[in-house]
Amino acid sequence: MTANQLFRALPSVDVLLKALARHSGNPDQEGGEISPLFQLEDLVLPRALLRDLVNAYLDECRKAIRAGKIQSADELGVDGVMPGLLRFLRDKSRPHFRRVVNATGVVIHTNLGRSRLAEEAAQAVAEACSHYSNLEFNLETGERGSRYSHVEELLCSLTGAEAALVVNNNAAAVLIVLDTFCKGREAIVSRGELVEIGGSFRIPEVMEKSGCTLREVGATNRAHPRDYINAINENTAALMRVHTSNYRVIGFHSEVPLNEMQEIARAHKLPLLVDLGSGSLCDFAAAGLPVLAQDEPRVQKIVADGADVVTFSGDKVLGGPQAGIIVGRREYIDQIKKNPLNRALRIDKMTLAALEATLRLYTEPELAIKRIPTLRLICAGQDELRKKAQKLARMLRSRFSAAQVNVSVREGMSLIGGGSFPERHIPTTLVAVEIAGVSAKDLRERLLSTTQPMVARIEDDKLCLDVRTLEDDELRLAVDALVEALAAQI
Numbered sequence: 125m126t127a128n129q130l131f132r133a134l135p136s137v138d139v140l141l142k143a144l145a146r147h148s149g150n151p152d153q154e155g156g157e158i159s160p161l162f163q164l165e166d167l168v169l170p171r172a173l174l175r176d177l178v179n180a181y182l183d184e185c186r187k188a189i190r191a192g193k194i195q196s197a198d199e200l201g202v203d204g205v206m207p208g209l210l211r212f213l214r215d216k217s218r219p220h221f222r223r224v225v226n227a228t229g230v231v232i233h234t235n236l237g238r239s240r241l242a243e244e245a246a247q248a249v250a251e252a253c254s255h256y257s258n259l260e261f262n263l264e265t266g267e268r269g270s271r272y273s274h275v276e277e278l279l280c281s282l283t284g285a286e287a288a289l290v291v292n293n294n295a296a297a298v299l300i301v302l303d304t305f306c307k308g309r310e311a312i313v314s315r316g317e318l319v320e321i322g323g324s325f326r327i328p329e330v331m332e333k334s335g336c337t338l339r340e341v342g343a344t345n346r347a348h349p350r351d352y353i354n355a356i357n358e359n360t361a362a363l364m365r366v367h368t369s370n371y372r373v374i375g376f377h378s379e380v381p382l383n384e385m386q387e388i389a390r391a392h393k394l395p396l397l398v399d400l401g402s403g404s405l406c407d408f409a410a411a412g413l414p415v416l417a418q419d420e421p422r423v424q425k426i427v428a429d430g431a432d433v434v435t436f437s438g439d440k441v442l443g444g445p446q447a448g449i450i451v452g453r454r455e456y457i458d459q460i461k462k463n464p465l466n467r468a469l470r471i472d473k474m475t476l477a478a479l480e481a482t483l484r485l486y487t488e489p490e491l492a493i494k495r496i497p498t499l500r501l502i503c504a505g506q507d508e509l510r511k512k513a514q515k516l517a518r519m520l521r522s523r524f525s526a527a528q529v530n531v532s533v534r535e536g537m538s539l540i541g542g543g544s545f546p547e548r549h550i551p552t553t554l555v556a557v558e559i560a561g562v563s564a565k566d567l568r569e570r571l572l573s574t575t576q577p578m579v580a581r582i583e584d585d586k587l588c589l590d591v592r593t594l595e596d597d598e599l600r601l602a603v604d605a606l607v608e609a610l611a612a613q614i
C-alpha cells in the first residue's frame with residue numbers, strides 16, 4: 125500500500141471521539157447534554173484538550189506511516205488505532221509531578237522530595253489549605269496576629285532557645301541571618317567548613333550574596349582558638365560555624381569546641397552563628413543508634429553550648445516540610461524578624477501547618493520515632509527489614525516463573541542522604557531482581573516509565589530494591605511495576 129492510501133485509511137478525529145465515547149460508556153457522550161468534561165476510564169479530560177490530543181495522536185500515526193513503520197490498513201482501522209490512542213491519552217494527560225516509589229534505600233532523597241510528612245502533618249496541610257484559618261489572626265484579641273506564633277513556642281520548648289523564626293528553607297535562613305548581622309562586614313569561618321551542598325548551594329557564595337565578607341581562618345583540617353582571635357578586627361560582625369553536613373574529615377583534624385568559640389564571641393561582643401544544615405531534634409542514642417548521634421548534633425545541644433543563632437532544615441532529619449528554622453537568643457531573633465527580607469522569604473500556611481504538626485510529635489520522643497516517616501525509616505531494625513525483604517521476594521516469586529526472573533535476598537547498606545550523616549551507611553536487606561536478557565540498567569530505566577514509576581538502584585550489575593524505603597503497602601506497587609516492566613519487553 126502506498127503512503128497516500130494509508131493516510132486515507134486513518135480514521136477522522138470525530139470517528140475516534142465517538143469510539144472513545146463508546147469505549148468509556150458514558151451516557152452523556154452520545155446525544156443528551158454534553159458536559160465540557162470527558163470521562164475516560166479513571167481520567168477526566170476537558171473535551172477541547174481531548175480533541176487536541178486525538179489530533180496529536182493522528183499526527184504521530186502519519187509520522188509512523190512516512191517512516192514506513194505502518195504498512196497495512198488493518199493497523200489503521202478504529203480497532204487497530206484504539207489501544208495505542210488510549211495509551212497516548214493516558215500518558216499525555218497524567219500530572220507531570222507525581223508519586224514515585226523509592227526503592228533506593230536513600231531515606232532523605234533530595235531528588236525524590238526529601239522527607240515524607242507524618243500523617244498528622246499531611247492532614248494538617250489539607251485542613252489549612254481547604255479552609256480559612258487564624259494564620260495571621262489572634263483569636264484572643266480578634267486583631268491581627270503573627271504567623272510565627274503557631275510554632276515559636278513549640279520550637280523554643282523543644283530546643284531550649286529563647287525565640288524562633290521560620291523561613292522558606294535553610295539556604296534562605298542562612299541568607300537572612302548573614303544579611304541581618306554581617307552585611308558590609310566580616311564573618312569569620314573556619315576554612316574546613318566552607319562547604320558546598322548538593323544543588324550548588326555554597327556557603328561562601330551565599331555569604332557573598334548577603335554582602336558579607338568571608339574571613340577564612342585555620343587550615344582545611346585544623347582550626348585553633350587563636351586563629352579566630354587573631355582574625356577579629358573592628359570590621360568583624362560575627363563568628364560562624366557551619367556543620368559540614370555532607371563530608372567528613374578523617375584523620376588529623378580538630379575544630380574549636382563550640383563552647384570555646386562562644387567564649388571568644390562573648391569576649392568580643394560578637395554573635396556566634398551556627399548553620400547546622402540538617403539539624404536533629406531526635407536522640408538517636410536513646411533510639412539505639414549511637415553512631416548517628418555522633419554525626420548529627422542535636423539542636424538542643426548546640427543551643428545549650430551557647431550558639432546565639434542556629435539555622436537548620438525542616439525537611440532533612442527533622443522529617444517535616446521544606447523550611448528553614450532559625451532559633452536563638454531573643455535579641456538576635458528580633459533583629460532577624462525586622463529584616464525586610466523576612467517578608468520575601470516567609471513560609472506559607474501549608475508549611476506552617478505541617479511544621480506545627482511535626483513538631484508536636486516531638487513533644488513525645490517515642491511518638492516522633494513511630495510517626496515521622498524519616499525517623500521511622502532511619503531507625504527500622506534489621507529483623508524488620510529482613511522480614512520485609514523476604515515477603516517481597518515471595519510476592520515476586522509467586523508472580524514470575526523462576527525461568528523468567530531470578531529473585532534473591534541479600535545484605536546491603538542504605539544511605540541516610542540529604543547531606544546529613546556523611547557517608548553514613550546503615551545495614552539493610554535488598555531484593556535483587558534479574559531478568560534473563562535484560563540488563564540491570566535497562567530494567568532500571570523501564571521502571572521509570574511504568575504506570576507507577578519506581579526508582580531502584582544497581583549493585584554488582586543487579587537491579588536491587590532496598591526495602592528500607594518501601595512501606596508495606598508499596599510492596600505490591602513494586603511487584604506491579606516489575607510485572608509491567610517485564611511486559612514491556614515482550
Ligand SMILES: *Cc1c(COP(=O)(O)O)cnc(C)c1O
Pocket residue numbers: 293294295296298321325366367368369370399400401402436437438439447448542543
Ligand atoms: C542542606 C544544608 C543547607 C541548605 O538547606 P535547605 O533546606 O536545602 O535550603 C544549608 N547548610 C547546610 C550545612 C546544609 O546541610
